Amino acid sequence: MAAEDSDWLTNFDLSATSAQNFMKPGYRKQELNVIYQAIAKLKDGSISMKELYEKCITRAKKVEELNAFVTVNYQNTEHKERIATKRSANQVSGRQREWRKLEGIPLAIKDNFCTKGLRTTCASHMLHNYVPPYNATMVQKLEDEGGVVLGKTNMDEFAMGCGSVDSVHGPVRNPWKYPFEQALNMEKNNTDPFEQALNMEKNNTDPQRSTETGRRADHTSTHHIKDWHIAGGSSGGSAVAVATGTCLGALGSDTGGSTRNPAAYCGVVGLKSTYGLLSRHGLIPLVNSLDVPGILTKTVDDATILLNILAGHDVNDSTTVADEFLPFTLPDEVSVKGLNIGIPKEYHAPGMSSDVLAAWRRAADMFEEAGARVSEVSLPHTQYSISCYSVICATEVASNMARFDGVEFGHRAGVDVSTEQLYAATRHEGFNDVVRGRILAGNFFLLKKNYDDFFLKAQKVRRLISEDFRRVFNSGIDVLLTPTTLTDAPQYSWFSQADGRTRTQEQDVFTQPINMAGIPAVTVPSSLSSSGLPIGLQFIGQHFQEQKLLTVAKWFEQETDFQHLNLDFLDQDNDADNDLYMSPKI
Numbered sequence: 001m002a003a004e005d006s007d008w009l010t011n012f013d014l015s016a017t018s019a020q021n022f023m024k025p026g027y028r029k030q031e032l033n034v035i036y037q038a039i040a041k042l043k044d045g046s047i048s049m050k051e052l053y054e055k056c057i058t059r060a061k062k063v064e065e066l067n068a069f070v071t072v073n074y075q076n077t078e079h080k081e082r083i084a085t086k087r088s089a090n091q092v093s094g095r096q097r098e099w100r101k102l103e104g105i106p107l108a109i110k111d112n113f114c115t116k117g118l119r120t121t122c123a124s125h126m127l128h129n130y131v132p133p134y135n136a137t138m139v140q141k142l143e144d145e146g147g148v149v150l151g152k153t154n155m156d157e158f159a160m161g162c163g164s165v166d167s168v169h170g171p172v173r174n175p176w177k178y179p180f181e182q183a184l185n186m187e188k189n190n191t192d193p194f195e196q197a198l199n200m201e202k203n204n205t206d207p208q209r210s211t212e213t214g215r216r217a218d219h220t221s222t223h224h225i226k227d228w229h230i231a232g233g234s235s236g237g238s239a240v241a242v243a244t245g246t247c248l249g250a251l252g253s254d255t256g257g258s259t260r261n262p263a264a265y266c267g268v269v270g271l272k273s274t275y276g277l278l279s280r281h282g283l284i285p286l287v288n289s290l291d292v293p294g295i296l297t298k299t300v301d302d303a304t305i306l307l308n309i310l311a312g313h314d315v316n317d318s319t320t321v322a323d324e325f326l327p328f329t330l331p332d333e334v335s336v337k338g339l340n341i342g343i344p345k346e347y348h349a350p351g352m353s354s355d356v357l358a359a360w361r362r363a364a365d366m367f368e369e370a371g372a373r374v375s376e377v378s379l380p381h382t383q384y385s386i387s388c389y390s391v392i393c394a395t396e397v398a399s400n401m402a403r404f405d406g407v408e409f410g411h412r413a414g415v416d417v418s419t420e421q422l423y424a425a426t427r428h429e430g431f432n433d434v435v436r437g438r439i440l441a442g443n444f445f446l447l448k449k450n451y452d453d454f455f456l457k458a459q460k461v462r463r464l465i466s467e468d469f470r471r472v473f474n475s476g477i478d479v480l481l482t483p484t485t486l487t488d489a490p491q492y493s494w495f496s497q498a499d500g501r502t503r504t505q506e507q508d509v510f511t512q513p514i515n516m517a518g519i520p521a522v523t524v525p526s527s528l529s530s531s532g533l534p535i536g537l538q539f540i541g542q543h544f545q546e547q548k549l550l551t552v553a554k555w556f557e558q559e560t561d562f563q564h565l566n567l568d569f570l571d572q573d574n575d576a577d578n579d580l581y582m583s584p585k586i
Contacts (some may be wrong), residue, residue, distance in 0.1 A: 033301040103146035123167035126430030136282020153237030162507035164236025172236035232262030252294035257511025259294025264484035264536025275518035279314035334555035337371030342477035355529035391458040398442025480540035488533035
């Protein structure tokens with residue numbers, strides 16, 4: 001490999017994209033688009049797939065204490081690298097005409113998507129040993145285009161949570177302002193993290209792959225770290241994997257904000273598409289009427305690339321729309337002049353931090369100065385949305401969790417007194433308190449005496465919420481601009497003081513109305529708070545108008561010049577200043 005190509009590999013910062021080039025003269029799309037840039041370099045041979053995978057796996061090992069991955073796939077990655085390299089050679093020689101859209105691109109998958117031959121646990125003891133016999137449609141589409149799955153990412157158990165702390169594998173930690181002590185110790189011990197990762201997997205000693213209980217080993221305990229910031233949830237592992245440069249893109253799921261919430265806390269882009277645009281086949285269900293596969297990437301252009309690959313009708317999912325999806329690209333030069341931006345007054349909610357409010361106001365001013373019309377709008381039923389969401393979520397959870405009884409698959413208790421006791425013991429051992437609590441609440445709401453007062457009424461209010469959005473968009477509003485979360489990422493010590501229901505009501509207040517209405521939304525990092533943590537803002541669009549939504553989001557991304565997390569200090573030589581290891585360089 002030529003010297004300049006080797007330099008490019010060194011400078012190909014998977015954790016910090018060329019965000020600093022947003023406002024520079026001569027800005028080009030490929031400078032912004034990490035996936036596009038990687039594919040271009042793989043095509044021209046500037047970097048080999050093996051080198052790219054080694055870089056990602058090495059970074060994954062160095063940030064392992066963040067607990068982003070629960071199952072790794074490094075050996076299979078090596079196998080796919082050899083196949084892809086052969087395809088690449090054939091393509092160069094002319095024996096193969098087409099280069100697949102994601103050929104050789106490292107990706108991560110949330111642990112509630114089925115992956116053939118790769119353990120899928122939903123971060124629960126109930127599925128600690130479950131290996132699906134098929135791929136989810138979203139996973140299959142990525143692999144069909146050459147994407148390589150590096151591993152499965154951590155999450156809240158069965159996606160029931162908003163912090164990625166309720167996992168049988170332990171909590172996910174936000175990389176922002178995190179003291180990477182384990183990485184420092186690894187450097188001091190002069191070990192090769194790539195070789196160590198492969199050897200541990202081959203020997204089945206990776207603490208992320210315990211075969212007895214599915215629980216994490218002691219070395220990932222938090223006794224040496226007093227506190228950290230949560231990653232958000234429930235797709236926290238996927239957000240951390242993207243933010244740290246472990247992969248170039250990741251799949252999450254979004255039921256009430258589970259992709260957008262961690263994207264905001266970790267400083268990445270999180271896209272929730274229109275309900276029915278992406279297939280849910282193979283996504284282990286939480287709330288069927290709200291679940292949507294989510295996309296997490298560093299940039300809006302990267303999210304668009306993955307959306308173009310993933311969108312479309314699926315015969316295995318009757319809820320996907322039958323209309324043909326037409327892939328699109330975003331323009332390099334974006335103008336928002338003449339655009340109508342709506343600011344929902346109900347989103348000025350109690351508990352919003354001054355940093356988030358200031359970022360929201362700055363964004364509105366930016367659009368106005370660029371020639372867009374910014375106006376206040378009303379979504380009057382927003383105040384009832386979180387209560388409505390809680391009822392619908394619990395009722396559908398009660399139905400979906402009924403399949404986990406210890407008979408067909410998953411955990412089975414060692415009780416043989418009676419079938420009823422087997423069911424009860426299995427579910428008590430397999431589910432955590434959060435899951436059991438929602439099952440109990442859901443069954444209560446579905447009792448004959450409560451059905452009309454709770455479930456039926458919630459469905460009626462849901463229709464009113466959807467009508468609010470329809471009315472606003474019909475009035476001429478193109479895109480709504482809101483915060484994604486009330487604050488920047490809270491500390492774990494504070495977050496864990498309240499129960500999951502309380503935290504969900506706080507964390508999902510701005511995101512779950514979008515799921516109730518089935519419309520698309522995307523979170524884009526805007527700035528850093530006074531504490532040095534990312535703040536994300538949410539853009540909400542009309543049904544099946546992802547192109548307009550993402551175009552607006554790209555304009556905002558270019559204008560804000562957000563500086564992504566930079567973890568290059570982890571790659572320093574052993575004699576580097578130890579002070580570099582005490583906090584991320586941001």
